[in-house]
Amino acid sequence: MIRPFLQVVQLYKKFGDITALNNVSLAIYPGEILVILGENGSGKSTLAKILYGLYFPDKGYIKINGTPVIFSSPAEAKSKGIFLVSQRPQLIDDMSILENIALFLSTSPSRGLRKKLSEILNYLGMAIDVDKSVHALSYTEKQLVDLVKVLLAQPKLLIVDEAVTYLPRELKHKFLNIVKGFATRGGSVMYITHKVVEAAEIGDRFAVLRRGSVVGVFEKGVDVSTLRQAMFGSEEYLTAITKSPVQRPLHKTPALSVENLVVFDEYGKPAVNDVSLSVRLGDVVAILGIAGNGQKELGEAIVGLRKVAKGKVLLNGDEITHMPASERVRRGLIYVPEDPFREGVAIGLTVAENMKLFSQSRVSKEILETAIRKLEVSPSNPLISVAKLSGGNIQKVSLSRLLLNTPRVVIAYSPTRMLDEKSRVLILRTLQKLAESGSAVLLLSEDIEEAVYISTRIGVIVNGKIVKFFEGPELESYREDIEKVMVHA
Ligand SMILES: Nc1ncnc2c1ncn2[C@@H]1O[C@H](COP(=O)(O)OP(=O)(O)OP(=O)(O)O)[C@@H](O)[C@H]1O
Numbered sequence: 145m146i147r148p149f150l151q152v153v154q155l156y157k158k159f160g161d162i163t164a165l166n167n168v169s170l171a172i173y174p175g176e177i178l179v180i181l182g183e184n185g186s187g188k189s190t191l192a193k194i195l196y197g198l199y200f201p202d203k204g205y206i207k208i209n210g211t212p213v214i215f216s217s218p219a220e221a222k223s224k225g226i227f228l229v230s231q232r233p234q235l236i237d238d239m240s241i242l243e244n245i246a247l248f249l250s251t252s253p254s255r256g257l258r259k260k261l262s263e264i265l266n267y268l269g270m271a272i273d274v275d276k277s278v279h280a281l282s283y284t285e286k287q288l289v290d291l292v293k294v295l296l297a298q299p300k301l302l303i304v305d306e307a308v309t310y311l312p313r314e315l316k317h318k319f320l321n322i323v324k325g326f327a328t329r330g331g332s333v334m335y336i337t338h339k340v341v342e343a344a345e346i347g348d349r350f351a352v353l354r355r356g357s358v359v360g361v362f363e364k365g366v367d368v369s370t371l372r373q374a375m376f377g378s379e380e381y382l383t384a385i386t387k388s389p390v391q392r393p394l395h396k397t398p399a400l401s402v403e404n405l406v407v408f409d410e411y412g413k414p415a416v417n418d419v420s421l422s423v424r425l426g427d428v429v430a431i432l433g434i435a436g437n438g439q440k441e442l443g444e445a446i447v448g449l450r451k452v453a454k455g456k457v458l459l460n461g462d463e464i465t466h467m468p469a470s471e472r473v474r475r476g477l478i479y480v481p482e483d484p485f486r487e488g489v490a491i492g493l494t495v496a497e498n499m500k501l502f503s504q505s506r507v508s509k510e511i512l513e514t515a516i517r518k519l520e521v522s523p524s525n526p527l528i529s530v531a532k533l534s535g536g537n538i539q540k541v542s543l544s545r546l547l548l549n550t551p552r553v554v555i556a557y558s559p560t561r562m563l564d565e566k567s568r569v570l571i572l573r574t575l576q577k578l579a580e581s582g583s584a585v586l587l588l589s590e591d592i593e594e595a596v597y598i599s600t601r602i603g604v605i606v607n608g609k610i611v612k613f614f615e616g617p618e619l620e621s622y623r624e625d626i627e628k629v630m631v632h633a
């Protein structure tokens with residue numbers, strides 16, 4: 145019989161009153177992909193962090209090839225071949241891609257490494273310059289670089305925590321192929337994801353965590369409905385949203401318009417190249433694009449975090465192209481940034497302090513509690529530091545700015561990236577409701593599915609240009625066309 149590469153034996157981990165892991169026992173075999181599923185806050189990242197030596201369990205232990213081990217640092221985990229690609233990319237912003245990888249591998253940024261790295265990025269179809277500073281990359285690009293970095297370290301157990309969420313099918317396919325190839329050659333993979341359908345495609349076995357306990361282990365071939373039932377107790381949440389609703393724009397004049405916008409990246413190259421679009425009150429317009437094609441720069445230019453080189457941005461008919469970001473916020477523009485950890489929240493502050501920071505007016509206890517309840521932030525204690533929340537719950541705190549003010553225009557960038565299916569529906573429904581009650585919503589995303597769910601119009605951005613708009617009540621039926629334009633144009 146094959147011996148597991150790694151076993152976790154009766155792990156317990158508490159944080160104050162919260163039991164993050166409750167008597168978790170699992171085995172991971174060589175050559176298999178074990179998927180870990182569970183709703184936001186169910187203990188997935190805590191498990192990953194214990195295996196990687198970042199957290200110490202309260203009780204229980206780990207066995208590697210049958211031998212009990214206790215890790216007190218990632219260095220020890222790495223020395224046993226255990227590597228983690230975390231939910232939050234672990235890269236040094238001020239260094240280039242190549243320098244980051246060299247540092248991680250404790251080697252020099254040699255020509256050999258440069259070649260290897262370029263090859264793997266080329267295979268993935270990512271034309272990123274390896275000398276580019278990490279600072280200039282989008283969240284998804286950072287995740288990819290992080291994954292490549294860890295693969296180059298030749299792990300025995302690769303733990304992927306929510307790191308490949310929103311790649312377009314083709315790129316994701318290639319990526320998953322790399323991961324599968326790694327498993328075929330005898331490597332073990334622990335693949336943490338919220339995407340039940342994707343999980344079912346890639347996994348050899350499935351362990352479902354619920355409130356820190358393993359509530360089921362399933363074999364390949366299990367249907368997604370069973371997995372959803374185990375994760376959430378029911379599948380009812382799926383019906384909470386109507387797909388592609390026909391929404392009548394309420395006003396003729398756009399609330400937000402962008403005219404012939406040109407925005408440069410850090411290197412002086414046009415990242416946004418002659419983009420025009422408009423969003424009316426009541427509209428949800430999505431701009432879809434693969435990471436690195438300009439939607440990051442477009443969003444930042446609209447909200448005033450990046451300089452506009454040419455063209456105009458208008459809010460409610462007034463030109464705001466060169467206005468300070470704070471003035472745009474005062475005029476009713478609300479921005480939900482892409483990276484909740486770095487830009488979305490002040491990680492050292494409490495949930496309540498963050499919400500007060502986001503709000504334009506005084507936040508009463510009632511408003512605060514209502515936002516927490518509506519977004520189902522867990523734990524629901526407003527006095528807890530945001531650093532103590534799970535990834536998905538941190539994103540929810542970042543999203544709470546949608547409910548604290550009455551936004552005229554919302555710019556939301558990948559607002560559901562870290563959310564489980566149920567919370568994702570909740571947020572998409574929230575954006576839909578905002579539009580229904582008269583806000584204009586611009587969704588910047590890499591996720592076709594969420595765009596076709598709630599948008600009235602979808603533009604696809606490639607190399608800084610919007611190459612095509614899709615419109616109409618049946619956007620769902622354009623899914624494949626949209627993907628083709630995103631990938632091939
Ligand atoms: N450092 C910490 N201090 C206090 N509580 C923590 C800490 N890390 C995690 N927790 C709590 O432990 C529970 C499990 O969190 P964990 O991050 O493991 O969830 P998760 O399943 O990865 O969720 P998500 O899908 O949102 O990433 C949560 O209630 C979280 O608030």
Ligand SMILES: [Mg+2]
Pocket residue numbers: 188189190231305534535536
């Ligand atoms: Mg997590």
